[in-house]
Amino acid sequence: MSTDTPAELAQKALSIRRSIIAMLAHAQSGHTAGALGMADVFAVLYFAVANLDPRHPDKEDRDRILLSNGHICPVLYATLAEAGFFEKKDLYTLRQLDSRLQGHPHVGSLPGVENTSGPLGLGLSQACGLALAFQRDNKTNRVFCLMSDAELQEGQVWEALMFAGKYQLKQLTAVIDRNDIQISGSTNEVMSLEPLKQKLESFNWQVLEVEGHDFGQLIHAFHAASQTEYPTALICHTVPGKGVDFMENKFEWHGKAPTKEQAEQALAQLEQEPDD
Amino acid sequence: MTEKIKTTRDGFGRGLVEAAQKNQLIVGLNADLTDSTRMSAFAQQFPDRFVQVGVAEQNLAGVAAGFALAGKIPFAASYACFQPANCWGVIRTSIAYSNLNVKLVGGHAGLATGEDGATHQSLEDIALMRVLPNMTVIVPADGEEARKATLAAATHQGPVYLRTSKLETGVLTTPETPFDIGRAVLLRPGHTLTLVACGVMVARALQASARLEELGMSAAVLNMHTIKPLDIRALAMALERSPYLITLEDHQAAGGLGSAVAEYLSQQRKEFRLKIMAVKDTFGQSGQGNQLLDYYGLGVEQIIHTSQRVCAFNNCRSDSLNMLGLK
Ligand SMILES: Cc1ncc(C[n+]2csc(CCOP(=O)(O)OP(=O)(O)O)c2C)c(N)n1
Ligand SMILES: [Mg+2]
Numbered sequence: 001m002s003t004d005t006p007a008e009l010a011q012k013a014l015s016i017r018r019s020i021i022a023m024l025a026h027a028q029s030g031h032t033a034g035a036l037g038m039a040d041v042f043a044v045l046y047f048a049v050a051n052l053d054p055r056h057p058d059k060e061d062r063d064r065i066l067l068s069n070g071h072i073c074p075v076l077y078a079t080l081a082e083a084g085f086f087e088k089k090d091l092y093t094l095r096q097l098d099s100r101l102q103g104h105p106h107v108g109s110l111p112g113v114e115n116t117s118g119p120l121g122l123g124l125s126q127a128c129g130l131a132l133a134f135q136r137d138n139k140t141n142r143v144f145c146l147m148s149d150a151e152l153q154e155g156q157v158w159e160a161l162m163f164a165g166k167y168q169l170k171q172l173t174a175v176i177d178r179n180d181i182q183i184s185g186s187t188n189e190v191m192s193l194e195p196l197k198q199k200l201e202s203f204n205w206q207v208l209e210v211e212g213h214d215f216g217q218l219i220h221a222f223h224a225a226s227q228t229e230y231p232t233a234l235i236c237h238t239v240p241g242k243g244v245d246f247m248e249n250k251f252e253w254h255g256k257a258p259t260k261e262q263a264e265q266a267l268a269q270l271e272q273e274p275d276d
Numbered sequence: 277m278t279e280k281i282k283t284t285r286d287g288f289g290r291g292l293v294e295a296a297q298k299n300q301l302i303v304g305l306n307a308d309l310t311d312s313t314r315m316s317a318f319a320q321q322f323p324d325r326f327v328q329v330g331v332a333e334q335n336l337a338g339v340a341a342g343f344a345l346a347g348k349i350p351f352a353a354s355y356a357c358f359q360p361a362n363c364w365g366v367i368r369t370s371i372a373y374s375n376l377n378v379k380l381v382g383g384h385a386g387l388a389t390g391e392d393g394a395t396h397q398s399l400e401d402i403a404l405m406r407v408l409p410n411m412t413v414i415v416p417a418d419g420e421e422a423r424k425a426t427l428a429a430a431t432h433q434g435p436v437y438l439r440t441s442k443l444e445t446g447v448l449t450t451p452e453t454p455f456d457i458g459r460a461v462l463l464r465p466g467h468t469l470t471l472v473a474c475g476v477m478v479a480r481a482l483q484a485s486a487r488l489e490e491l492g493m494s495a496a497v498l499n500m501h502t503i504k505p506l507d508i509r510a511l512a513m514a515l516e517r518s519p520y521l522i523t524l525e526d527h528q529a530a531g532g533l534g535s536a537v538a539e540y541l542s543q544q545r546k547e548f549r550l551k552i553m554a555v556k557d558t559f560g561q562s563g564q565g566n567q568l569l570d571y572y573g574l575g576v577e578q579i580i581h582t583s584q585r586v587c588a589f590n591n592c593r594s595d596s597l598n599m600l601g602l603k
């Protein structure tokens with residue numbers, strides 16, 4: 001899949017955001033802020049970076065995109081639907097009985113979902129196992145692990161970081177949503193991660209900090225990640241709730257779905273062309 | 277109590293504040309689920325006795341053990357799918373084996389959790405905690421009982437696991453209903469069979485019993501709020517009334533309340549027939565809490581149906597009871 005111009009990617013991201021709002025408003029539960037905040041990163045990764053084929057979701061040489069912070073799965077589902085892994089109308093089954101779109105992603109339930117997550121802190125270890133298996137088999141598939149910032153408070157993440165450093169998993173890219181929110185407030189206040197870049201570097205990772213809504217920077221960073229001998233961490237500075245003014249930077253929107261009225265307001269704001 | 281408490285998690289929140297007012301040694305620890313486990317009222321009233329550990333359940337349990345070593349009475353809360361599930365080894369050694377005075381709260385337990393799906397529906401925590409020596413396991417039926425259970429846990433010496441839920445249960449007990457750890461409460465008398473239930477299933481057992489009465493069956497409802505230590509006296513009394521028992525829990529059949537009851541029954545000589553109603557070796561999925569309980573075989577209709585079937589064995593000759601392993 002190759003949509004590479006920033007304007008095209010912005011269009012994709014806008015459409016993904018609209019789907020997120022619509023599906024969450026329909027489900028009446030779920031996580032809004034992180035999902036909206038990561039829409040640009042998802043658009044870049046799925047439409048400009050990763051080697052994927054929605055018609056052959058299981059093809060051997062595909063890159064693997066793992067979602068570790070499973071609660072933002074509305075952005076994953078919306079992106080997969082946008083890419084054609086399944087029909088967009090299925091988005092409206094989110095969180096309902098007998099749906100393939102579980103409240104947190106389940107591998108095997110839906111084409112394009114590569115791992116199970118929900119409990120934070122599990123994904124990077126899964127990604128490490130995949131990447132080392134590829135390395136041992138001399139396969140060049142890239143492995144991307146999408147993560148949240150508060151998730152880095154889990155000890156298992158640091159066990160995985162150490163592991164990736166030791167085995168020089170250069171095929172592995174951890175994409176960290178550095179939005180500085182979690183359930184109880186600002187991540188820096190609840191349990192500070194800083195100095196994050198230095199910590200990750202000291203675990204023998206290449207660390208790149210990017211503006212998570214800048215398509216050019218993102219494309220460049222994903223490229224740089226493929227050019228090194230180390231695992232790469234992309235610290236993506238994002239605005240939680242991005243695109244909807246009454247949600248932006250509000251931790252209260254971490255785990256809340258919009259009401260019908262709020263969704264209408266949000267969709268009205270998501271009609272305009274994105275400014276960048 | 278002034279206003280009714282709607283859920284067991286709310287009862288915990290209320291009880292924790294009351295317990296903390298009585299005893300300065302009580303501290304509260306949380307892993308970024310302060311509000312949804314209902315520790316926020318405590319955190320606001322006693323900010324210097326509250327500890328936020330971030331999203332880190334192993335550290336949560338371990339730090340709680342440290343507070344207990346210092347003579348405090350820590351209440352550590354998260355969701356049951358993270359505590360005990362993500363930190364069981366820590367609990368085993370640092371808390372249970374050490375026999376420390378730590379109170380662990382597992383919120384959002386069971387299918388009752390609903391839309392978040394299988395990852396968040398802990399169906400294993402009763403088993404995980406029941407298997408640990410020294411551990412007391414409490415699964416309250418409604419908000420008021422959870423409030424009392426919290427107060428009881430605070431004064432009990434030793435590790436306690438308190439399982440709470442976000443589902444509204446209705447009001448089943450009153451401030452006057454007795455609560456003692458390890459002492460089951462007969463909420464409804466009956467002589468045809470006994471429904472032995474815990475947690476959110478108690479409300480359903482009561483509804484089923486009322487309906488069964490219309491159908492001419494008298495089903496006792498025994499609220500087995502403490503899974504460990506199990507109230508074997510209450511079970512023995514139930515068997516005096518009738519050999520038919522049905523256990524009900526929002527948990528896997530393996531290792532939960534039904535298993536505990538079966539373990540007891542297997543060691544005594546009376547005739548019995550036991551049916552375990554629980555989740556049958558499957559994970560849950562997204563859906564509404566009450567809808568899921570029905571879907572996985574724990575609906576009021578299913579309890580009625582099972583009661584009728586279990587008691588149809590009334591007519592069995594005793595040799596067929598033998599064949600079924602029921603003697
Ligand atoms: C092991 C574990 N503990 C607790 C939770 C509950 N929980 C869900 S999201 C979250 C933190 C939210 O912060 P972040 O991960 O940064 O996500 P954001 O709000 O930025 O989307 C927590 C504690 C969980 N999912 N997994
Ligand atoms: Mg965050």
